Amino acid sequence: MSRKFFKPRSRAVAGLAAAVALGTVLAACGGGSDSDGGDTAAAGTQADLDAALEAGGELTYWSWTPSAKDQVAAFEKAYPNVKVNYANVGTNVDEYTKLTNAIEAGSGAPDVAQVEYYAIPQYALSESLLDLNSYGLGELESSYTASTWGQVTVDGKLFGLPQDSGPMAMFYNEKSFEAAGVTEVPKTWDEYIAAAKKVNEYNPDWHITSDTGDGGQTLSMIWQAGGHPLNVDGDKININFEDEGSKKYTAMWNQLHEADLLSDQVGWTDEWFRAMGDGSLVTLLSGAWMPGNMIANAAAGSGDWKVAPMPTYDGGTPVTAESGGSSMAVIKQSENPALAAAFVRWLNHDPESIKIFIESGGFPSTTADLSDPAFTGAESEYFGGQKINEVLAAAAGTVQPNWSYLPIQAYANTIFGDTAGKTSYNNNSDLNAGLAAWKAKIDEYATQQGFTVE
Template identity: 50%
Template structure:
């Protein structure tokens, strides 16, 4: 639900995050705030009733309404909101605060891909000591798996981003295209559109989007990153990765996709006028369409992700959790607020009312949510498609402990294949080589 959901942070900030990773692990710092912390549900509720002040850092646009509802439920509580604008700015500011041991928020948003990066050096609080592990059944398995790592619980899921195919129904009708259910069909429809109207493209990729690529590798069954403590295995030539690369290579070699810079004014315009006829992205995208692509109102629709053999299977693209930094001033109140923020029905409804896509099973299955008819998407019940996609997400995906750094070098490795129209597999091999080198420099044992 944020256009910066796949944002990258600077390499320097990542180095700062990882500089003490293995030292923290060997010293027992991976447990976040320490074994003497924790509280019962009764103690958390009593603390909220007594009240106090906490600081919350997030870039989600839903935060103001959620905080308003929280403070109404707990009149003695005050939540100071800092809008950090986006993932890149947020991660850098959070790491700077942690490094300075000053101004650390009590609760902070983190993209799922960034959770390991902060957890491994002991910079997050293990929430199991506060009883929050009991909420596992409230959330989808994929989002829970993103925060339940290394025998701990390092956050609660805020939203999810199951992937879907968003397509311009007007362009499809005008060019006699069919909605593809497999990737072979998708490539065929891309060829057909190029023949029918060379000024239009079925897809766009500027070569700078590692989040989209890793999500599609995930959907193809790839598991290129495996992390076990300080041992990391990287295999960007596994079966699933190769399956994705071989299919995608056809789009690249045959000039079947445009390369407009993603999230630019030109990109929004191309979505609005039909120059880009489809996009494959997370379930948070409808709000982006409504706000940023007014010219496409009524034309766009949502369909399930194409698959390799027609069997429904999916992956996540983006999504965030809320965490408590290890250096937070008031972890008891923070635990209470974080729990309310991500489990209370009033908070979740406020999140949904302002365009968020839930990670909670109950909301994904509710008649009200599934029955929502989107005027922008021609009256389609888009949540039926998106919620079904959430149930098809493949489990077992892992991110690198330095995923943000890996993302920052994507355009210099895999991205070069887009520019040169060369081998994606060669680009992936270069990405792997650089990540192996970097991980070893940070003190990890890296196999690859």
């Protein structure tokens, strides 16, 4: 009988559970010792890594890569003295939360973790990652595409080895284009906007693409336009959405956005994939990792889709940007940094490991694989037999150089909806106002975190 008095509604329970969880996490952070402060000062060479592999030992590895388990198995087979404890502790932000807490607590972090490119500056700033140059891994630079290598390097220090890359391309539904009377695949943004109008006129329920306000996607689009809005110099941050590239993007995208030519389907939902399958969502501006997702989730569209380079602003040579992509990094807490670095080198450099990765649908960042005829020549059934990797690998070579993310990028992306979304997306109004609102909130947060905002 008394049970009802002590059994609050499950909503309350959930809140309570969250509060308790919060307490636990807070407690975990409280340790706050500076155990990660002491530099492991491992000045070594790649020969030390070979020795470490021979000597063996035990490693912990966090990753959400689909092929991670198979790669670990192959690694343990090649180096029987090494035991790898692999765990998938969650995808991106979920993993970062656990990783950050373990780093703050001073123990419990893995030796090796998957860290996306945008999150590298954040961990670099808190000095949580090992500089792989201390084992001579800088020598591997020529093996990787320039854009991915640039994203794992901060102030001359190498904080990870690139795993995959996501050069952006335009995926388009050829059948829908034909139905709507778009006879030529858009090569410039002007042609893209014209195509958007045709598609929408043909069927009001059809849209050239969708955009409901996504910070990561917006930044990639600005990157593609040649913008450089995020500037970081040590603890100084300067955000400028008034630069030429950003303005070029907003001026172009506003013509679609303000005219309500874009679908309000949210990415990665059931509706979004269905719209890919039934032809109502006509193009996707997305990373090279997209085909696997389409094959798995929008099977109905099989045979209708094709890939082309991103449209350009000036009709010249195609340029593109990166969208997403991960690297493997060694956490400074590691008790065996040489072995951890050796494992990272094997994971993202050894041909055997990369082969497993590609077979699982991954898009590599190693130039040798990107130019391998077996890779580029593969015909995709979903894309009507098109050699899509040829297009995507070419895109990987045309990424705009010199992009950088903020050391607080994860949080900045979380609040895009609160600011830019609320300002510009709920009523299809000028994107510049939305970006200004976003900048204001990031600036405020950066100041609270001790950065100097310029």
